[in-house]
Amino acid sequence: MAAASAASAAPVAASNMGAYCRSQAAKEFSARPSYVKSTRAMPAEDGSATVNGTYADGNGHTKAFTCRFDAQGNFVEVKAADTGKP
Numbered sequence: 001m002a003a004a005s006a007a008s009a010a011p012v013a014a015s016n017m018g019a020y021c022r023s024q025a026a027k028e029f030s031a032r033p034s035y036v037k038s039t040r041a042m043p044a045e046d047g048s049a050t051v052n053g054t055y056a057d058g059n060g061h062t063k064a065f066t067c068r069f070d071a072q073g074n075f076v077e078v079k080a081a082d083t084g085k086p
Helices: 014-028
Strands: 036-038 049-056 062-069 075-080
Touching: 014 036, 014 049, 014 062, 014 075
Parallel strands: none
Antiparallel strands: 036 049, 049 062, 062 075
């Protein structure tokens, strides 16, 4: 899981959250950027936002992930989605 410190990154505009999330996911999961796809930012009631996405892992599998942004637009984390499989 990757997290940005407040000093290292500026807030991300909602229109750019998908692209920012894709770049963070590509780094976190060592995926080729062209194999990373994401949705638009989905705002929550508290002002935070999530972006869902997938990437090809290079072994023929598609993996899911989620990025979170706080209410100010700061990147919080990218994490692999829970697949529900043991």
